[in-house]
Amino acid sequence: MRLDSLRDTFDVAIVGAGSAGLAAAAVTAGAGLATLVVDENAGPGGQIYRAVTTSPVKRRDILGEDYWAGERLVADAVRSGAAMLDATTVWSLDRDLAIGLSRDGSARMITARRVIIATGAQERPFPIPGWTLPGVMTAGGVQTMLKASGLVPAGETVIAGTGPLLWLLASQLVRAGVAIAAILDTTPRAAYLKAAPHAAGFVLSPLFAKGLALRREVAAKVRVIAGVTEIRAAGFGKLASVTYAAGGRQETLPVDNLLLHQGVVPNVNLAMAAGCQHRWDARQLCFVPVLDADGLSSVPGIAIAGDGAGIAGAWAAEERGRLAGVAAVRALAPQASAPDGQAIRQRLARHEAARGFLETLFQPPRQFRVPPSDDTIVCRCEEVTAGTVREAARLGCEGPNQLKAFTRCGMGPCQGRLCGLTVTEIIAETRGLSPEVVGSYRLRPPVKPISLGELARMPASAAAVKAVVR
Amino acid sequence: MFRRLPEIVQRVVTITVDGQRVAAQEGDSVAAALLAAGLTPTRLTPVSGAPRAPYCMMGVCFECIVTIDGVANRQGCLVPVREAMQVTTIAGRRELAI
Amino acid sequence: MAAARGQLAGLGEFDTVVVGGGLVGAAIAYGLGKLGERVAVLDEGDMAVRASRGNFALVWVQSKGLGMPEYADWTVASSDAWAGFAGDLQRETDVDVCFERPGGFMLALSDAEMTGRAETLKRFHNQATGSSYATTLMERAEVQRYLPDIGPEVVGGSFCPLDGHVNSLKLFRALHTALHRQGARYLPGHPVTAIERSGGLFRITTLKGALGAGKVVLAAGNANMHLAPMVGLTAPMRPERGQILVTERVRPFLRHPVVTVRQTDEGTVMIGDSKEEGFDPAGQTLDINAVMANRAVRMFPLLGGANIVRSWRAVRVMTADGFPIYDQSETHPGAFVVTCHSGVTLAAAHALTLAPMIHAGMLEHDQVATFSARRFDVQKAA
Numbered sequence: 001m002r003l004d005s006l007r008d009t010f011d012v013a014i015v016g017a018g019s020a021g022l023a024a025a026a027v028t029a030g031a032g033l034a035t036l037v038v039d040e041n042a043g044p045g046g047q048i049y050r051a052v053t054t055s056p057v058k059r060r061d062i063l064g065e066d067y068w069a070g071e072r073l074v075a076d077a078v079r080s081g082a083a084m085l086d087a088t089t090v091w092s093l094d095r096d097l098a099i100g101l102s103r104d105g106s107a108r109m110i111t112a113r114r115v116i117i118a119t120g121a122q123e124r125p126f127p128i129p130g131w132t133l134p135g136v137m138t139a140g141g142v143q144t145m146l147k148a149s150g151l152v153p154a155g156e157t158v159i160a161g162t163g164p165l166l167w168l169l170a171s172q173l174v175r176a177g178v179a180i181a182a183i184l185d186t187t188p189r190a191a192y193l194k195a196a197p198h199a200a201g202f203v204l205s206p207l208f209a210k211g212l213a214l215r216r217e218v219a220a221k222v223r224v225i226a227g228v229t230e231i232r233a234a235g236f237g238k239l240a241s242v243t244y245a246a247g248g249r250q251e252t253l254p255v256d257n258l259l260l261h262q263g264v265v266p267n268v269n270l271a272m273a274a275g276c277q278h279r280w281d282a283r284q285l286c287f288v289p290v291l292d293a294d295g296l297s298s299v300p301g302i303a304i305a306g307d308g309a310g311i312a313g314a315w316a317a318e319e320r321g322r323l324a325g326v327a328a329v330r331a332l333a334p335q336a337s338a339p340d341g342q343a344i345r346q347r348l349a350r351h352e353a354a355r356g357f358l359e360t361l362f363q364p365p366r367q368f369r370v371p372p373s374d375d376t377i378v379c380r381c382e383e384v385t386a387g388t389v390r391e392a393a394r395l396g397c398e399g400p401n402q403l404k405a406f407t408r409c410g411m412g413p414c415q416g417r418l419c420g421l422t423v424t425e426i427i428a429e430t431r432g433l434s435p436e437v438v439g440s441y442r443l444r445p446p447v448k449p450i451s452l453g454e455l456a457r458m459p460a461s462a463a464a465v466k467a468v469v470r
Numbered sequence: 471m472f473r474r475l476p477e478i479v480q481r482v483v484t485i486t487v488d489g490q491r492v493a494a495q496e497g498d499s500v501a502a503a504l505l506a507a508g509l510t511p512t513r514l515t516p517v518s519g520a521p522r523a524p525y526c527m528m529g530v531c532f533e534c535i536v537t538i539d540g541v542a543n544r545q546g547c548l549v550p551v552r553e554a555m556q557v558t559t560i561a562g563r564r565e566l567a568i
Numbered sequence: 569m570a571a572a573r574g575q576l577a578g579l580g581e582f583d584t585v586v587v588g589g590g591l592v593g594a595a596i597a598y599g600l601g602k603l604g605e606r607v608a609v610l611d612e613g614d615m616a617v618r619a620s621r622g623n624f625a626l627v628w629v630q631s632k633g634l635g636m637p638e639y640a641d642w643t644v645a646s647s648d649a650w651a652g653f654a655g656d657l658q659r660e661t662d663v664d665v666c667f668e669r670p671g672g673f674m675l676a677l678s679d680a681e682m683t684g685r686a687e688t689l690k691r692f693h694n695q696a697t698g699s700s701y702a703t704t705l706m707e708r709a710e711v712q713r714y715l716p717d718i719g720p721e722v723v724g725g726s727f728c729p730l731d732g733h734v735n736s737l738k739l740f741r742a743l744h745t746a747l748h749r750q751g752a753r754y755l756p757g758h759p760v761t762a763i764e765r766s767g768g769l770f771r772i773t774t775l776k777g778a779l780g781a782g783k784v785v786l787a788a789g790n791a792n793m794h795l796a797p798m799v800g801l802t803a804p805m806r807p808e809r810g811q812i813l814v815t816e817r818v819r820p821f822l823r824h825p826v827v828t829v830r831q832t833d834e835g836t837v838m839i840g841d842s843k844e845e846g847f848d849p850a851g852q853t854l855d856i857n858a859v860m861a862n863r864a865v866r867m868f869p870l871l872g873g874a875n876i877v878r879s880w881r882a883v884r885v886m887t888a889d890g891f892p893i894y895d896q897s898e899t900h901p902g903a904f905v906v907t908c909h910s911g912v913t914l915a916a917a918h919a920l921t922l923a924p925m926i927h928a929g930m931l932e933h934d935q936v937a938t939f940s941a942r943r944f945d946v947q948k949a950a
Contacts, residue, residue, distance in 0.1 A: 040529055040548055041529075041548060042499075042548075042549075042550045047528055051497070054497055056478045056479065056495070056497060057475065057477075057478070058477060059477060062475075087548075092854060094854070098854070100854065105541065109854070122526070122528065122530045123526060123530075132520065132522060132525075133521075134510040134511045134512075134521055134522060134523035135510070135523070136525070137523075137524070137525055137526075137527070138525060138526050138527070140526065140527070140528065141524065141525060141526050141527030141528065142527075144527045144528060144547075145472065145502050145505070145527060146475075148497060148498070148499065148502065149474075149478075149495060149497060149498045149499075149502045149506070150474055150475040150477070150478035150495075151472045151473070151474055151475075151498075151502060151505070151506050152472065152473060152475060153471065153472055154471045154472055154473040155471040176475055177475075237511070237521050238510065238511065238521065238523075256471045257471065267530070380522075380525075380531065380533070381532065382517060383515065383517045383518055383520065395744060395745065395748055395754075396589075396611075396744065396748075396754045396756050398613060398756050398757055399613070401621070402621075402756075404621075405620070405621045405737050405740055405741070406737070406740070406741045406744070407741075408737070408834075411814075411877075411878065412532070412877070413532040413535070413543075413816060413875075413877045414530065414531055414532045415877070415878070417530045417531070418526075418530065418531055444878075444879055444880055444881070445854070445879065446876055446877075446878075446879065448529075449543065449816065449875035449876060449877050450875065450876055451872065451873055451874065451875050451876070452813070452815065452839070452861045452864060452865055452871050452872055452873075452874050452875075452876060453861075453865055453871075453872030453873060455813075455857055455858050455861035455862075455876060456858065456861040456862040456864070456865040456866075456872065457862075458854075458855070458858040459855070459858070460855040460856075460858045460859045460862070464842075464855040464856045464858065464859045465859050467842045467843055467856050467859070468841070468842045468843075468856060468859040468860055468863065469681075469859070469863070516816075516817040516835060517817075541873065542873060542875075543816055543875050562819075563817045563818055563819045563835045564816065564817070564818055564819065565818070565819055566818050566819065566821060566870040566871065566873060566874060567870060567873065
């Protein structure tokens with residue numbers, strides 16, 4: 001589909017073709033609403049179901065059946081009649097529901113009567129000394145290489161961090177024949193006790209048995225070091241070794257690939273730039289949008305579904321996508337047929353039952369969120385260290401926006417995606433404030449870079465011309 | 471360092487990276503192709519010239535930016551390889567050309 | 569009243585309290601600190617509307633003062649003092665604010681724009697002014713010698729050798745670092761709710777406690793409009809929104825700042841500028857961005873491929889007639905209002921000329937009398 005042949009306006013525009021986006025599309029398009037699903041990747045599936053329609057990995061047991069379930073989601077969305085626009089960046093969204101699209105070097109605006117933001121999650125930043133060295137990657141990134149290209153790490157490989165995805169990836173790599181030298185598990189021993197009160201909910205959920213089985217499978221073949229409290233990566237120009245501390249002892253391992261993971265956090269940039277209100281979630285330790293029961297945000301006409309609404313996993317994301325879709329149908333075409341909301345909410349509740357346990361158990365330890373050593377890079381784009389951020393906070397910066405002005409932290413192309421949470425927590429700790437009060441970067445379009453030429457070629461109103469040429 | 475799983479059916483796509491011919495696999499992103507070929511670092515930062523390579527593989531970190539067919543600062547992890555694609559790695563601040 | 573006062577936390581006694589920690593307030597506080605004063609600077613919170621973070625960072629002379637030649641003189645004096653000011657800051661804080669004065673341009677993209685510019689320059693030359701600064705009209709061929717990358721639509725422009733630019737965020741950081749080293753007390757998150765004077769002393773009440781001071785300087789930008797009456801002064805403001813686009817870092821190609829396109833020391837290119845009435849910086853008008861992008865690419869076609877990584881909208885501090893307001897109160901001796909649009913250009917004058925006047929307790933008639941807000945009363949009466 002070419003960008004300039006796209007209609008000017010849709011009933012429903014869905015940003016993101018992952019779990020939530022695909023599920024929402026099936027509902028709205030299925031009800032007869034003109035639906036557009038936009039994704040910047042070259043194919044649907046988002047991150048969890050990355051490349052599910054094109055993966056060269058044929059052995060289904062490597063990636064596991066949960067992954068292949070994504071095929072059905074894509075098929076349902078396509079069959080429902082939704083228009084699927086891939087390889088297209090959404091760089092702007094505003095309160096009037098005008099959406100800026102960019103594809104192949106050309107940009108244009110479209111509008112919709114309702115927008116569902118389903119931009120999902122990103123890996124939580126993991127700022128350790130040396131994390132910017134070539135050879136250090138996120139666990140999710142390596143998983144994407146496996147799914148989309150059948151590529152696996154070679155040489156000495158160490159996985160570090162905490163969270164269910166860590167174990168999932170480890171099991172996938174093990175099944176693919178990769179020798180993992182060690183897993184550095186940063187889950188504090190105390191976390192098990194802390195999570196125990198939530199265990200009842202978790203034990204009843206299908207995740208419990210699965211999770212347990214995965215861990216056993218991995219622990220049988222891979223050296224697991226528990227209770228890791230410090231990690232540093234080192235090397236000249238590229239990763240050569242990783243040093244860790246656990247239980248009072250220290251060890252250095254030679255390493256070619258260090259895969260980091262400490263949970264995922266909502267991808268909030270588009271929603272924040274559109275003006276949707278967010279709040280700090282003290283258990284998930286990140287910013288989440290303020291939503292009503294149908295997923296509607298503080299901006300009329302914009303709903304947020306999936307992990308972008310708060311981390312709850314792929315199945316919950318599907319159900320929340322469906323709920324947002326149902327709400328859109330009720331608002332735009334009340335006579336049309338839509339799935340039963342109550343049944344969806346019941347399934348959602350089952351999928352969310354495990355959250356209390358998982359979030360408490362796998363809450364990333366403070367020293368991996370707020371780097372203790374001053375020379376650790378916090379803002380990768382502008383190469384600003386933790387020490388610089390702390391000093392600016394001591395000088396009087398009470399929030400990330402003043403910090404930007406003082407240090408350029410957050411001014412690079414990633415627009416704070418990799419430094420935002422770290423900065424909020426460093427300022428909070430240094431100034432004795434809560435992260436809610438400290439706040440986050442004030443974001444504005446373009447949320448992804450767009451060329452001056454593309455912007456220059458877009459049409460402009462007479463009022464706009466008058467405001468500039470004087 | 472990365473290797474391809476043996477079961478993967480080979481569908482070679484040849485691209486050029488900094489003037490050198492590189493065999494990639496159909497369906498690879500440019501970033502994956504560079505990693506598979508061991509061509510790291512994939513850029514030097516504009517701030518200090520520090521060596522970097524793709525980190526997140528999902529369009530969030532911007533470490534994978536390269537010049538593709540003359541267009542600079544494209545996120546390599548979001549662009550699939552195509553036959554005869556010209557990729558240039560970026561050292562420092564990018565050039566501007568008409 | 570006394571009981572209410574007693575309830576508020578005492579935050580200290582100072583020679584001067586400066587309300588507003590932006591470029592204007594910080595420059596004045598810094599100047600006072602250099603003269604040995606004990607200074608406190610009050611500021612709002614992190615999300616406050618702040619012109620100090622939303623400016624084009626020009627140290628600009630061209631086009632200043634049409635209709636008020638004293639402003640042209642004041643601007644030239646500040647521009648001439650700027651290099652020394654930057655040097656002082658570097659010595660005192662180790663921050664290089666990257667000030668440069670290579671001369672700057674306004675560019676015309678049509679014959680009509682060129683004619684308009686010529687007419688404005690003629691009116692400038694007809695004004696009586698103490699100092700002379702030459703802004704000359706240049707045809708395309710001569711512009712191209714300075715700016716080799718201009719596009720075919722550039723008809724010509726005007727050039728002033730005194731125009732320059734600075735890294736305004738580094739300036740902001742340098743001033744705050746200097747204040748910190750001077751021992752000034754910086755209190756962010758302390759918006760002012762009342763200012764009273766009794767027994768020769770000011771009591772400044774904020775949401776988090778009260779301060780005492782011999783002098784108070786209101787340097788709170790557009791907020792001066794509601795603060796000035798607390799000390800018997802007026803500051804009619806007409807806030808104005810502007811938008812700016814910022815590109816990724818690119819190799820150096822533009823040495824001379826153009827009033828709407830400049831390349832920073834970091835290599836990023838800033839593109840402006842728009843002007844709309846209003847005070848709300850939220851949201852963004854995309855088609856204004858498109859017009860700015862369009863003009864920038866017509867001025868420098870090689871910018872077409874550059875990526876915009878950021879855009880922001882800010883509120884300009886703008887007095888009702890665009891000229892500074894420097895005032896001292898008769899009903900509340902020791903209270904001053906300092907507010908202006910060009911906080912960057914005038915930073916040197918504020919730190920090195922205006923601050924000493926405030927320190928002495930008197931704004932010197934010769935240099936700054938025209939900037940009193942009484943001129944608005946005169947206009948009204950007229």
